[in-house]
Amino acid sequence: MNSWMTFLLLNYVAFSFAEDDIIVQLWKKTGKIRGHVLKSGKGKDYYAFQEIPYAVPPIGHNRFKEPIEAEDWNGILNTTVNKKVCMQNNALAYTKIPDSMEMSEDCLFINVYTPVRPNNRRKVVLPVLFWIHAGGYFYGSGAYQYWNPKFFIDAGIVVVTMNYRFGPFGFLTTADNVIPANLGLKDIVLAYEWVLRNIHLFGGNINRITIGGQSAGGFSAGFLQLSKKLRGKARAFIIESGSPLLPIAIQEDPRYLAFSMGKALDPTFNSTNSKDLLNKLRQASASDIVMANVRNERYPLDLGTRSIIWVPVIENADDPNAVVTSPMHEAVLRGDFTHAPLLTGYCSEEFRFFIRNLTLEDLQTEGTSFDRNASYIIHPNLHVSKSDLQTAASKYRSIYTNRTFGTDPSAFVKYNSGDAFVIPGIRYAELVSKFSPVFLYQFSYLGEMDGLSFLPNVTGTDSVAHTAELKYLFGGVEGFAGEPEDYSQSDQLTMKRMVTLWTNFIKYQNPTPNSNQLLDNVIWPRLRASDIQYLDINRNLEVRYNPKSYKEVKKVLTQYIQPPLTVF
Incomplete structure (x- = not known):
């Protein structure tokens, strides 16, 4: 083989490798991620980045704490498959969890799907759908296996999905900041802030983001529209089969339910001290917590949605991290929400x-x-x-x-x-x-x-x-x-x-x-x-x-x- 042919072959190999190796350096040098190519509804290539950490794993000492922004990592993180769903206990959930996935507390990941190749030098600024998954705040996932975005991709939309904590891990609270309120909603807010910092790297426009969701995801989209945390930071909202005004969408006696969990885990637990409860919950296994039989005896109704108990609460408005800070019906009556x-x-x-x-x-x-x-x-x-x-x-x-x-x-x-x-x-x-x-x-x-x-x-x-x-x-x-x-x-x-x-x-x-x-x-x-x-x-x-x-x-x-x- 002559030198010219060798030169062409080597350059072809290098070019092919570069085209196939889809690397993105995230904001603030959090780290580099590797994506891969999937096919849209019309058979076109698009670019998927799955299971990107947006928060520190909420395990160990971080269990029942507010989410913390993900730490930097070295090297290139392979983000080409979803492997984990958050802890959940529901017969319907088990029938839906693919065999390739496992339940874990370490589940705070975000997924990005884009019709344009990241790092493209062309100035492409596409609209973005930030999708919050359904599941009654007690089951589900934002993974690709659950939500395949291929038809939105064909329409030129960047799609983002994420996992957030639910059940007791996301919505149990002592209502005194020992176990902070609305951890699941705070996960979603942190994921959204990740999008605001990073979505331009994937061809998305931070000024053209629509927050959407269905059922509990719709409740959450509504709570974000009402919340001062994201006031004015979304261009539009989609709320399917849900609303923050649903009677089932709010806990009005969270301490009672929180301490009911302590009693369900240990019948001898009689303390009314929030720190004692937190210690009890941190000592328990994740499976014991998610399987614990906690019932709202003050409203003992199991029909349909009415038995859901781990849902958002109204927080102290003076708390700078609070997401839900006033009665929702009153807030929307007076126009206290993102007008979009x-x-x-x-x-x-x-x-x-x-x-x-x-x-x-x-x-x-x-x-x-x-x-x-x-x-x-x-x-x-x-x-x-x-x-x-x-x-x-x-x-x-x-x-x-x-x-x-x-x-x-x-x-x-x-x-x-x-x-x-x-x-x-x-x-x-x-x-x-x-x-x-x-x-x-x-x-x-x-x-x-x-x-x-x-x-x-x-x-x-x-x-x-x-x-x-x-x-x-x-x-x-x-x-x-x-x-x-x-x-x-x-x-x-x-x-x-x-x-x-x-x-x-x-x-x-x-x-x-x-x-x-x-x-x-x-x-x-x-x-x-x-x-x-x-x-x-x-x-x-x-x-x-x-x-x-x-x-x-x-x-x-x-x-x-x-x-x-x-x-x-």
């Missing part, structure tokens, strides 16, 4: 997801228990006085049925869908709309892609369950299985519409910036508080008014709820 465009909505019958293991007889039994207990129909966090409770509950139930919940299971499911998700979500949208553009939707398309057709359906043909819309946005465990071509033309069209609406909003803060044949030439109007409009997403796209008995429920609740106004 909001895309929000719900599935047409959310509660179907939560009755998947119940028979019709079970539903009738549960409905009867509500009929007998007004404090089940009117959540304690609504702060209705005892003297008004029975009357308020009776009026509330009469909106859905002129019978009883025990004899009308269809009405009982509709009530639960509204009470648990829809009504507080619309209330949040209505109040935000007085200060910022809001686009409200109802997802009513019942297709094959969501894989939920097996769920009990006692309310009608368009009874679309919680999580259904995600299947038309993402791949992975939380998205749909296979490829779009595996499904009907109607499913494929719905997915294209959903991706188009969501990515338009991320790009332009408007889901329909112009007329589009794919979207039936529909223009999605802004919500007006005086006459609530929303887009019904079914086989057709249709603008409708006054959703889900909202006006009637609002009339009852505003008559009886009392300060502090936390939820709705």
